[in-house]
Amino acid sequence: MAGLFISFEGPDGAGKTTAIKSIVSKIEAIDSRKVVVTREPGGSKIAEEIRQIILDPQHTEMDDWTEALLYAASRRQHLTEVIKPALAADQIVLCDRYVDSSVAYQGGGRQLGTQAVAQLNDFAIQGVYPDLTLYFDLPVAVGLQRVRKIGAGFDRLEGEKLAFHERVHAAYLQLVAANPQRIKSVNAAQKPDQVAAQCFSIIQQYLVK
Secondary structure (H helix, E strand, O other), X not given: OOOEEEEEEXXXXXXXXXXXXXXXXXXXXXXXXXXXXXXXXXXXXXXXXXXXXXXXXXXXXXOHHHHHHHHHHHHXXXXXXXXXXXXXXXXXXEEEOOHHHHHHHHHHHOOOOHHHHHHHHHHHHOOOOOOEEEEEEOOHHHHHHHXXXXXXXXXXXXXXXXXXXXXXXXHHHHHHHHOOOOEEEEEOOOOHHHHHXXXXXXXXHHOOO
Protein backbone atom coordinates (compact mmCIF):
# COMPACT_ATOMS: atom_id res chain seq x y z
CA MET A 1 0.00 0.00 0.00
CA ALA A 2 1.04 3.60 -0.63
CA GLY A 3 0.88 5.03 2.90
CA LEU A 4 3.05 4.61 5.99
CA PHE A 5 1.92 2.38 8.86
CA ILE A 6 3.57 2.84 12.27
CA SER A 7 2.51 0.98 15.40
CA PHE A 8 3.44 1.75 19.00
CA GLU A 9 3.84 -1.10 21.47
CA GLY A 10 4.80 -1.57 25.08
CA PRO A 11 3.61 -2.46 28.57
CA ASP A 12 0.84 -0.63 30.40
CA GLY A 13 2.00 2.81 31.53
CA ALA A 14 4.84 3.04 29.01
CA GLY A 15 3.70 6.45 27.72
CA LYS A 16 2.75 5.51 24.15
CA THR A 17 -0.32 7.72 23.98
CA THR A 18 1.53 10.78 25.31
CA ALA A 19 4.37 10.31 22.83
CA ILE A 20 2.02 9.89 19.87
CA LYS A 21 0.33 13.21 20.65
CA SER A 22 3.72 14.95 20.65
CA ILE A 23 4.89 13.30 17.45
CA VAL A 24 1.95 14.25 15.21
CA SER A 25 2.91 17.92 14.80
CA LYS A 26 6.54 17.00 14.21
CA ILE A 27 5.56 14.67 11.37
CA GLU A 28 3.19 17.22 9.83
CA ALA A 29 6.00 19.79 9.80
CA ILE A 30 8.10 17.78 7.33
CA ASP A 31 5.62 15.46 5.57
CA SER A 32 2.57 16.72 3.67
CA ARG A 33 0.58 13.51 4.06
CA LYS A 34 -2.41 13.34 6.40
CA VAL A 35 -1.65 11.76 9.78
CA VAL A 36 -4.28 9.36 11.16
CA VAL A 37 -4.04 8.56 14.88
CA THR A 38 -5.90 5.47 16.04
CA ARG A 39 -5.75 2.74 18.67
CA GLU A 40 -6.40 -0.89 19.47
CA PRO A 41 -8.51 -2.43 20.66
CA GLY A 42 -10.88 0.06 19.08
CA GLY A 43 -10.41 2.70 16.43
CA SER A 44 -13.82 2.25 14.81
CA LYS A 45 -17.40 2.03 16.15
CA ILE A 46 -17.69 -1.76 16.15
CA ALA A 47 -14.10 -2.26 17.31
CA GLU A 48 -14.64 0.18 20.19
CA GLU A 49 -17.71 -1.76 21.30
CA ILE A 50 -15.66 -4.95 21.31
CA ARG A 51 -13.03 -3.08 23.37
CA GLN A 52 -15.59 -2.38 26.08
CA ILE A 53 -16.41 -6.08 26.32
CA ILE A 54 -12.76 -7.15 26.46
CA LEU A 55 -11.57 -4.65 29.07
CA ASP A 56 -14.59 -4.59 31.37
CA PRO A 57 -13.20 -5.62 34.79
CA GLN A 58 -16.53 -7.28 35.60
CA HIS A 59 -16.00 -9.88 32.86
CA THR A 60 -13.89 -12.09 35.10
CA GLU A 61 -15.35 -15.26 33.60
CA MET A 62 -14.05 -14.53 30.08
CA ASP A 63 -12.15 -17.47 28.60
CA ASP A 64 -8.58 -16.68 27.51
CA TRP A 65 -9.15 -17.85 23.95
CA THR A 66 -12.39 -15.86 23.78
CA GLU A 67 -10.32 -12.83 24.73
CA ALA A 68 -7.78 -13.56 21.99
CA LEU A 69 -10.52 -14.06 19.40
CA LEU A 70 -12.25 -10.82 20.39
CA TYR A 71 -8.99 -8.91 20.00
CA ALA A 72 -8.51 -10.43 16.54
CA ALA A 73 -12.10 -9.61 15.57
CA SER A 74 -11.74 -6.02 16.76
CA ARG A 75 -8.46 -5.75 14.86
CA ARG A 76 -9.99 -7.05 11.65
CA GLN A 77 -12.84 -4.52 11.79
CA HIS A 78 -10.44 -1.68 12.59
CA LEU A 79 -8.10 -2.71 9.78
CA THR A 80 -10.93 -2.85 7.26
CA GLU A 81 -12.60 0.40 8.27
CA VAL A 82 -9.68 2.63 9.20
CA ILE A 83 -6.16 1.39 8.52
CA LYS A 84 -6.42 -0.02 5.00
CA PRO A 85 -8.44 2.92 3.58
CA ALA A 86 -5.94 5.38 5.10
CA LEU A 87 -2.95 3.55 3.66
CA ALA A 88 -4.65 3.28 0.27
CA ALA A 89 -5.08 7.07 0.36
CA ASP A 90 -1.31 7.50 1.01
CA GLN A 91 -1.80 8.64 4.60
CA ILE A 92 0.38 8.05 7.66
CA VAL A 93 -1.23 5.81 10.28
CA LEU A 94 -0.03 5.98 13.89
CA CYS A 95 -1.63 3.11 15.79
CA ASP A 96 -1.46 2.76 19.57
CA ARG A 97 -1.05 -1.07 19.74
CA TYR A 98 -1.54 -3.61 16.96
CA VAL A 99 -0.89 -7.31 16.44
CA ASP A 100 2.24 -7.49 18.64
CA SER A 101 0.07 -6.66 21.65
CA SER A 102 -1.97 -9.81 21.13
CA VAL A 103 1.14 -11.93 20.75
CA ALA A 104 2.57 -10.46 23.96
CA TYR A 105 -0.56 -10.25 26.12
CA GLN A 106 -2.51 -13.31 25.04
CA GLY A 107 0.36 -15.41 23.69
CA GLY A 108 2.77 -14.58 26.51
CA GLY A 109 0.69 -13.18 29.36
CA ARG A 110 -2.20 -15.64 29.04
CA GLN A 111 0.23 -18.41 28.05
CA LEU A 112 -1.76 -19.37 24.95
CA GLY A 113 1.49 -19.57 22.97
CA THR A 114 2.98 -16.75 20.95
CA GLN A 115 2.99 -18.75 17.71
CA ALA A 116 -0.64 -19.80 18.10
CA VAL A 117 -1.80 -16.24 18.73
CA ALA A 118 0.37 -14.94 15.89
CA GLN A 119 -1.26 -17.44 13.51
CA LEU A 120 -4.73 -16.40 14.68
CA ASN A 121 -3.93 -12.77 13.94
CA ASP A 122 -2.29 -13.59 10.62
CA PHE A 123 -5.73 -14.83 9.56
CA ALA A 124 -7.29 -11.56 10.74
CA ILE A 125 -4.84 -9.07 9.20
CA GLN A 126 -3.99 -10.99 6.00
CA GLY A 127 -0.43 -9.73 5.75
CA VAL A 128 -0.97 -6.08 6.71
CA TYR A 129 1.92 -5.45 9.10
CA PRO A 130 3.34 -2.07 10.13
CA ASP A 131 6.25 -0.61 8.19
CA LEU A 132 7.70 0.35 11.57
CA THR A 133 6.93 -0.61 15.17
CA LEU A 134 8.27 1.40 18.10
CA TYR A 135 8.53 -0.66 21.27
CA PHE A 136 8.47 1.35 24.50
CA ASP A 137 10.76 -0.57 26.82
CA LEU A 138 10.03 -0.02 30.51
CA PRO A 139 10.32 -2.11 33.69
CA VAL A 140 6.95 -3.68 34.46
CA ALA A 141 6.73 -2.31 38.01
CA VAL A 142 7.39 1.25 36.79
CA GLY A 143 4.64 1.04 34.18
CA LEU A 144 2.05 -0.27 36.63
CA GLN A 145 3.02 2.42 39.13
CA ARG A 146 2.40 5.05 36.45
CA VAL A 147 -1.05 3.60 35.72
CA ARG A 148 -1.85 3.63 39.42
CA LYS A 149 -0.83 7.29 39.70
CA ILE A 150 -3.28 8.28 36.97
CA GLY A 151 -6.02 7.10 39.31
CA ALA A 152 -8.44 5.97 36.60
CA GLY A 153 -8.55 2.40 37.90
CA PHE A 154 -7.22 -0.76 36.29
CA ASP A 155 -9.01 -2.35 33.34
CA ARG A 156 -9.35 -6.14 33.18
CA LEU A 157 -5.81 -6.70 31.85
CA GLU A 158 -4.02 -3.95 33.78
CA GLY A 159 -5.40 -5.46 36.98
CA GLU A 160 -3.72 -8.83 36.40
CA LYS A 161 -1.02 -10.06 38.78
CA LEU A 162 2.61 -9.02 38.38
CA ALA A 163 3.59 -12.43 36.98
CA PHE A 164 1.19 -11.89 34.05
CA HIS A 165 2.80 -8.56 33.19
CA GLU A 166 6.28 -10.04 33.51
CA ARG A 167 5.34 -12.69 30.94
CA VAL A 168 4.00 -9.95 28.65
CA HIS A 169 7.29 -8.08 28.94
CA ALA A 170 9.30 -11.21 28.18
CA ALA A 171 7.18 -11.91 25.08
CA TYR A 172 7.71 -8.35 23.85
CA LEU A 173 11.47 -8.70 24.20
CA GLN A 174 11.31 -11.90 22.14
CA LEU A 175 9.38 -10.05 19.43
CA VAL A 176 11.96 -7.25 19.37
CA ALA A 177 14.79 -9.76 19.03
CA ALA A 178 13.01 -11.72 16.29
CA ASN A 179 12.02 -8.65 14.19
CA PRO A 180 14.98 -6.23 14.22
CA GLN A 181 14.10 -4.69 10.85
CA ARG A 182 10.54 -3.75 11.85
CA ILE A 183 10.66 -3.25 15.62
CA LYS A 184 12.86 -0.54 17.12
CA SER A 185 13.23 -0.22 20.88
CA VAL A 186 12.73 3.12 22.67
CA ASN A 187 13.83 3.86 26.24
CA ALA A 188 10.48 4.67 27.86
CA ALA A 189 12.08 5.38 31.25
CA GLN A 190 13.18 8.81 29.96
CA LYS A 191 11.22 12.02 30.39
CA PRO A 192 8.19 12.28 28.03
CA ASP A 193 9.84 14.86 25.76
CA GLN A 194 12.96 12.70 25.47
CA VAL A 195 10.87 9.64 24.60
CA ALA A 196 9.02 11.59 21.91
CA ALA A 197 12.30 12.92 20.53
CA GLN A 198 13.78 9.42 20.29
CA CYS A 199 10.64 8.16 18.55
CA PHE A 200 10.68 10.98 16.02
CA SER A 201 14.37 10.47 15.32
CA ILE A 202 13.56 6.93 14.23
CA ILE A 203 10.39 7.88 12.32
CA GLN A 204 12.17 10.60 10.34
CA GLN A 205 13.93 7.94 8.30
CA TYR A 206 10.56 6.82 6.92
CA LEU A 207 9.11 10.24 6.06
CA VAL A 208 8.93 12.13 2.77
CA LYS A 209 10.91 15.37 3.17
